[in-house]
Amino acid sequence: MVSARFCRHSRKAAKSLRNNKLSSQGCEVGFHLEVLSFQLAAYLGQLQEEIHNTAYSEFRKQIENAWMDISQECLKPTAVPMPLLARVLNLTRAADVIYKEQDSYTHVGKVMKNNIAAFFINPII
DSSP states (O other), X not given: OOOHHHHHHHHHHHHHHHTTOOOSHHHHHHHHHHHHHHHHHHHHHHHHHHHHHHHHHHXXXXXXXXXXXXXXXXXXXOSSOHHHHHHHHHHHHHHHHHHSSSOXXXXXXXXXXXXXXXXXXXXXX
């Protein structure tokens, strides 16, 4: 399935190459090869974007399942003391907040600054 964006870019590239007024047979072959290579590059870019979106949604499902597993396991009595489980759970929560949408640890933005301020400067307690 070819997207509208792909078709639009292909037509735009073909039009710009046609406007160069290629006259000889060799130039026409070069023109067609240029159009085909541009179409192939655009298609590969679109395919890469679709693969990225599919992988991202699959990772999100795995993260949701992992949270459900963690919640269920913390409710069951185990041989591991609850204070140790609480520390692991809190570390996992912190990692989720820091890396939820982007790498907020490396690239601190407004959202992370607000989270830190809410936690340390303006606590609910």
